[in-house]
Amino acid sequence: MSQSPIAGPAETAPVTAGLAAPTDLGPTGPLGGGGGLPSRRRFGRESLFRWFTTASGAVVLVVIVAIAIFLIAKAVPALRADKANFLTYKDWFPDDPTNPKFGIAALALGTVEASVLALLLAVPVALGIALCLTHYAHRRVASALGFVIDLLAAVPSIVFGLWGRDYFYKPVQDFSAWLHRYFGWIPLFGSGGPYGKSVLLGSAVLAIMILPIITSLSSEVFRQTPKMNEEAALALGATKWEMIRMAVLPYGRPGLIASVMLGLGRALGETIALALTLGATYTFSIDLIENGGNSIAANIANKFGEASETGRGALIASGLVLFAITLVVNMIARLIVYRRREFIGSAA
Amino acid sequence: MTAAVANALEARRLPRWAPAATAVAAAALAYVVFALGGVLGGGPVLTVVGAVVFFLAGLALASGIVEGSRAARNRIATALIYSAFTLALLPLVSVVFTLVSKGTARLDAEFFGHSMRNIGPQDNSGGAYHAIIGTLEQVAIATLITVPLGTGGAIYIVEYGRGRLALAIRFFVDVMTGIPSIVAGLFILAFWVLIVSPHLSPDGLPFYSGFAASLALSVLMLPTITRSSEEMLRLVPVALREGAYALGIAKWKTIMRIVLPTALPGIVTGVMLAVARAAGETAPVLLVAGGGAGINFSPFHGLQNSLSIFIYDQAGSASKYAPARAWTAALTLVALVLTLTIAAKLLSRRNKLR
Known part of the structure; x- marks a missing residue:
């Protein structure tokens, strides 16, 4: 990424300025002839090509606006039919023919709960791996391990969901029982079982899934720490850890915040893995180990099959809320990134 | 101390x-x-x-x-x-x-040669042939849609774009990579299935289709392909472009004949990674493709399945033979996705621009 920080128009300007010249010369052409110059027709291939690329670039803007418009169009009729307050009601009965009631309160709180817990689990590990990749492991080892992290990112979410539901639930079950036995006095671990699909299980699976993106973005950030700063810290007698705390972490902080927020965006929108590992209830509880938990996206996947027209509208309305939340989170993260031009360049 | x-x-x-x-x-x-x-x-x-x-x-x-x-x-x-x-x-x-x-329990010829048509809860047979067809067709169509648009958008950003529009497109390409896949599915559900498709069907009713799934996957693939192509185009040395201009070659021809071929290996890598990611997506396909147990080669008519929804269906099925089918399908899907990913990474290592 280090070669690609063409951050703005400034760096491309010389090239484009040089190119625009032949087309701008008007019908008479440059002084002194020059028979081989490209044709300057207004509807020539050049302008056609330019028009095509501009249009395909603009498709992105069109799609984002279209998402908002079409989701609103389909959500409004259902919201009109809703007999309860959409923002504060907790239950989900949109398909009741006479008295459709649904609200997003429990789902939204559940989404935030699962995502925040997943971040708490994933961020320390991800930062550790990123530091390991950039400052601790040998270069060859680091590139092999980076490859493994990429593979982890490539595993589809349905596979993680299936793994969480059919295999990983068992250790989590045991861990829940253990937590309750020794730390049951903390309200977070209040439930006495039996344990099954819980917020803890969903968040643990979610944490594994957002680990790669946070790792790859933050190792990108760590890699860009100026060598000078690191060497200066070491020259002053700092230990390696002190060097990381004094040079690497402060320099990378905005980038780290951005990568954590992008991870949060992923966590908020994750669907299938949570649909398989959360309890799909409509109560919100801070008890992490009891059967329960739900999220906006998981609810859409779970309820879509049985939804009638109002039900579909209700799910689309909840999707609209999710879209708005993730859009805001992503825009803030990207704005932080854009303010630090050095960080531009990591896709993902 | x-x-x-x-x-x-x-x-x-x-x-x-x-x-x-x-x-x-x-x-x-x-x-x-x-x-x-x-x-x-x-x-x-x-x-x-x-x-x-x-x-x-x-x-x-x-x-x-x-x-x-x-x-x-x-x-x-x-x-x-x-x-x-x-x-x-x-x-x-x-x-x-x-x-x-x-x-590996169900990793047999039956699994790769048969669909789930007429397979009841008591049957230990059945396969994912129809789902594999669905995944391949849907991803192929989505790739056909997004590759021209994505590289076109990248060319605009790198070669033509100046001012606010280019900045806005760049910014929203990045933002769009973070849109949840389920939202892309809901968008195609609201836009294509519920609003457009009734005008296309003879009976005037909305219908699910593999093509709708392709559209939903396109929404997810477009920003990643644009972003990775953009990065690759930026790596092409300015000297190559200037050399072409100095020979009097038109800008569009320079891009098509010089810039794109130079960046091609990197662009292909980006496309392969996007394809791998799209092939594993479940949520958007679940909302718009409709599933279905039979073999359907047509993405435009009738329900179509895909590997990921096949896994989801089997995972939720009460039959005692369903988990084995789900896991074999998951193994197939992961093999497909990881092969694409690893091939893409190996290709990018041989890329001279990097």
Whole structure:
């Protein structure tokens, strides 16, 4: 990424300025002839090509606006039919023919709960791996391990969901029982079982899934720490850890915040893995180990099959809320990134 | 602290065998306390965790006494960073192990040659042929849609774009990579299935189709392809472009004949990664493709399945034979996705621009 920080128009300007010249010369052409110059027709291939690329670039803007418009169009009729307050009601009965009631309160709180817990689990590990990749492991080892992290990112979410539901639930079950036995006095671990699909299980699976993106973005950030700063810290007698705390972490902080927020965006929108590992209830509880938990996206996947027209509208309305939340989170993260031009360049 | 040795070269250091010795001692202590003593309930996992904690504490203590608190903190941080790494490898190993151990039960010709038509809950047969067809067709159509648009958009951003429009497109391409896949599915559901498709069907009713799934996947693939192509185009040396211009070649021709071919390996890598990601997507396909148990080659008429929704269906099925089918389908999907990913990474290593 280090070669690609063409951050703005400034760096491309010389090239484009040089190119625009032949087309701008008007019908008479440059002084002194020059028979081989490209044709300057207004509807020539050049302008056609330019028009095509501009249009395909603009498709992105069109799609984002279209998402908002079409989701609103389909959500409004259902919201009109809703007999309860959409923002504060907790239950989900949109398909009741006479008295459709649904609200997003429990789902939204559940989404935030699962995502925040997943971040708490994933961020320390991800930062550790990123530091390991950039400052601790040998270069060859680091590139092999980076490859493994990429593979982890490539595993589809349905596979993680299936793994969480059919295999990983068992250790989590045991861990829940253990937590309750020794730390049951903390309200977070209040439930006495039996344990099954819980917020803890969903968040643990979610944490594994957002680990790669946070790792790859933050190792990108760590890699860009100026060598000078690191060497200066070491020259002053700092230990390696002190060097990381004094040079690497402060320099990378905005980038780290951005990568954590992008991870949060992923966590908020994750669907299938949570649909398989959360309890799909409509109560919100801070008890992490009891059967329960739900999220906006998981609810859409779970309820879509049985939804009638109002039900579909209700799910689309909840999707609209999710879209708005993730859009805001992503825009803030990207704005932080854009303010630090050095960080531009990591896709993902 | 103030009495610490000023010269790091002359500072007292723990002997090289100290960490290993601490590790052995910590393991022994943990074994005695947790495995034999049964403190906090005991158990193998707790023993391992306890050993790590004892190791950290012991190392901190030894290093703190001999080398001072700064060195102790350094050792702890190093140990924690390496253990974070080990911790992250565990789920991957476990997923791969589970996939292979549970997924091979139904890995037979029946699975790859038959659909789920007329397969009841009591039948141990049935396969994912229809789902594999669906995945391949949907991803192929989505690729056909997004590759021209994505590279076109990237060319605009790199070669033509100036001012606010280019900046806005760049910004929203980045933002769009973070849009949840379920939202893309809902968008195509609202836009294509519910609003457009009634005008296309003879009976005027909305219908699900594989093409709708392709559209939903396109929404997800477009920003990633645009972004990766953009990066590759930026890596093409300016001298190549200037050389072409100096020969009087038109800009569009320079881009098509010089810039794009130079960036091609990188663009292909980006496309392959996007395809791999799209092939594994479940949520958007679930909302718009409709599923279905039979073989359907047409993406435009009738319900179509895909590997990911096949897994989701089988995972939710009450039949006792369904989990085996789900795991075999998961193994197939992961094999497909990882092959694409690994091929893409190998290709990018050979890329000269990098």
